[in-house]
Amino acid sequence: xxxxxxxxxxxxxxxxxxxxxxxxRGELVLIAxxxxxxxxATRCIPIIxxxxxxxxxxxxxxxxxxxxxxxxxxxxxxxVEFLEFPSFKxxxxxxxxxxxxxxxxxxxxxxxxxxxxxxxxxxxxxxxINFVISDNRFGLWTQQVxxxxxxxxxxIKMPRSLRFLEPVAWALHRLVITRYTECWIPDFAGxxxxxxxxxxxxxxxxxxxxxxxxxRFSCMEDIVPTETFHTVVVVxxxxxxxxxxxxxxxxxxxxxxEKTLIIQGLPQQETVRRKIGSVTLLSHLxxxxxxxxxCAAKKIVCRSGYSTIMDLHALGITHKATFIPTPGQTEQEYxxxxxxxxxLQKQKKH
Numbered sequence: 001x002x003x004x005x006x007x008x009x010x011x012x013x014x015x016x017x018x019x020x021x022x023x024x025r026g027e028l029v030l031i032a033x034x035x036x037x038x039x040x041a042t043r044c045i046p047i048i049x050x051x052x053x054x055x056x057x058x059x060x061x062x063x064x065x066x067x068x069x070x071x072x073x074x075x076x077x078x079x080v081e082f083l084e085f086p087s088f089k090x091x092x093x094x095x096x097x098x099x100x101x102x103x104x105x106x107x108x109x110x111x112x113x114x115x116x117x118x119x120x121x122x123x124x125x126x127x128x129i130n131f132v133i134s135d136n137r138f139g140l141w142t143q144q145v146x147x148x149x150x151x152x153x154x155x156i157k158m159p160r161s162l163r164f165l166e167p168v169a170w171a172l173h174r175l176v177i178t179r180y181t182e183c184w185i186p187d188f189a190g191x192x193x194x195x196x197x198x199x200x201x202x203x204x205x206x207x208x209x210x211x212x213x214x215x216r217f218s219c220m221e222d223i224v225p226t227e228t229f230h231t232v233v234v235v236x237x238x239x240x241x242x243x244x245x246x247x248x249x250x251x252x253x254x255x256x257x258e259k260t261l262i263i264q265g266l267p268q269q270e271t272v273r274r275k276i277g278s279v280t281l282l283s284h285l286x287x288x289x290x291x292x293x294x295c296a297a298k299k300i301v302c303r304s305g306y307s308t309i310m311d312l313h314a315l316g317i318t319h320k321a322t323f324i325p326t327p328g329q330t331e332q333e334y335x336x337x338x339x340x341x342x343x344l345q346k347q348k349k350h
Contacts, residue, residue, distance in 0.1 A: 031132075048060070298320070299320055
């Protein structure tokens with residue numbers, strides 16, 4: 001998909017990347033990320049910049065922290081409109097398993113899918129939308145205009161006791177995917193790749209395309225940080241696990257001799273700064289500031305969310321990262337093991 005931003009990412013033009021359907025210049029595009037942490041919103045950033053570069057007008061349809069993050073990023077763009085578009089609310093369990101939390105959310109998820117599908121048809125008619133891009137929102141397919149669905153997780157990793165259900169979950173997700181004009185997979189078709197089994201274990205739907213790495217850092221200018229830290233911690237995810245992760249890391253690093261920066265993943269109008277021992281807490285950083293801090297750090301601690309992995313890969317600093325998956329979040333547990341294994345294999349070669 002073109003260059004996804006101001007800088008050309010050579011990875012986009014690898015032979016393993018297929019060119020997807022893209023909206024013609026000057027059209028009105030609605031893009032809607034899932035409100036499930038900030039990762040779905042951050043990986044939409046390079047797509048939005050690319051759309052603007054191609055003289056498209058963009059409506060960002062989101063809610064909660066993803067909407068706040070994208071408003072901060074694009075508020076100065078005259079051809080960007082923001083639309084409050086609620087998605088179904090998910091809350092993780094405070095325990096080490098998310099199975100029952102997710103199973104208990106199924107009725108709410110189904111209700112949310114039906115609601116967002118009906119709402120989209122109304123918005124298309126009222127706003128004269130020409131193209132729809134849904135980042136992992138199941139209900140944003142339409143027959144009125146071309147629509148694209150972004151996902152890296154075609155198959156859903158199940159806990160060991162429910163692994164026999166993985167083919168069923170894959171088949172159900174495939175049914176969702178086939179509702180869309182195209183499915184865009186932010187990964188590489190060959191090996192090595194970033195998602196492993198999540199995008200490569202089962203046959204792809206006919207409308208699926210690999211589009212390469214999607215990172216917000218591909219379209220950010222390099223800046224020099226005014227202050228650097230030995231360790232940078234990026235807190236992310238769904239409550240209450242986000243707050244629990246933050247508390248755990250404050251307790252761990254506050255008494256350490258090295259300076260640590262903890263970025264809380266809470267986008268607000270103004271960045272809030274606090275200090276606890278050796279730890280500096282910042283509510284949020286702009287993409288360019290975060291990029292600078294990550295590149296300057298000697299060590300990075302973060303969840304193994306897929307968008308985080310794409311960001312680190314884009315900067316070539318995955319080797320600095322210690323991945324701590326959300327307890328019971330099977331996708332993150334799998335990705336943490338996958339990239340730890342790849343790192344150890346690279347070390348052996350050298």
